[in-house]
Amino acid sequence: MIRRISLIVLLVVIFFGFLYSVIDLEAFFSTYGKDYFFANGYLETGSLNLVTGIYLDYRLFDSLFEAGILIAAVSGVTWISQHEITEKNASFMLDKQITPGLFITFSRMVYPFMLMFGIYVILFGHVSPGGGFQGGAIVATAILILYYIDSKKATSIDKILTIEKILFLTILAVGSISYFTKGTFFTNPFALSASEAVKSIYLITLNVLIGIKVSLGLVAIFTAFLKEGR
């Protein structure tokens, strides 16, 4: 009883704290950042989608940490789900549960379109909504559907983890190219006066790298979950 009362008191305190902080929101509301990005974003980054411009140019530093966090999560999940007994020995878990036939048929129909849409979202991240993370998540969903079609599919998590580490270093390297051309880290290496097509090379490269990395990471986490239950 005391526990419940204290919980309710705590929740009420948190709620009023939240209300208090939200009511004062207008005091520090300003459109300075928005106006700046609208006026200069396209010229400085060459990206029609300002969000992509922000996370691949102004704030690439933050994106790098995001990618690093994903790598840490995947390594943690694989480390926890490690087994000393070899996976070959554990092949008994070839799913005895039967996936419904309707589900398999629809998955087969939807799979190519999902893959294509994911790749589209990655490649056109700088002109339309989307980008590396979103497209990578869609591609990962498409790959995960394969597990329902063919449950005997085997994936080596260690290989995926190695590829992910290499990709992370590649993103770091691509981001640092600008140090040699412009003198600052983590920005577009091409000159400000360069045409939109030239600037978009850098954006597309980074988007593709981030997309592959995110999709591999999500697939690795999912595979670890699958193996853990076996």
Next chain:
Amino acid sequence: MIELVSYLLQIILIVIAISVVIHKRNFTIIILIATFGLVAASLYIINKAPDVAIAEVAIGSAIIPLIYVISISRQREFIVLDRTNDGFIEYGFELSGEGYQILSDFVKEFDLSLNICVDIQGQAKKLIEELNVDLIVTKDNQTNQYVFYGKASSVLMTKLKNQVKDKPHIKIITLKEEKKND
């Protein structure tokens, strides 16, 4: 108009969130979570954040429900490793015999699905600790008893013990798990 729709969606969001907490059936909850993701994504689009909406749809209503479906369906399996080879569980290629009857009745009572496998080498203790094997059935040739190995911490094992109390040729050994750091 669009404001009305957004108010409606916010009310739906609250209703879904409460029903996720209240509901009892796991698979319904997964569907509700997926719906929550979709409604949240449409709210993001109304508030002019299409990038976030795409991420929410892909993660919140596709990948997370998939992971939940996998982990919940794994919980419903009762994995038995058969090492008897004398028709106690598997006779030829057909699943019949006394042991199979006992196990299938037991599994039916708790609404699980039986998964019987053979051909896994290794010590019983290690297999039960490292893999998700629930029960290992072997035969003791000296006393002519069938021995069931299982986890000591599992509630199902104590219930199985009660069920086979009056069968003298079945013996149940529970293995204690060593404490792990994780």
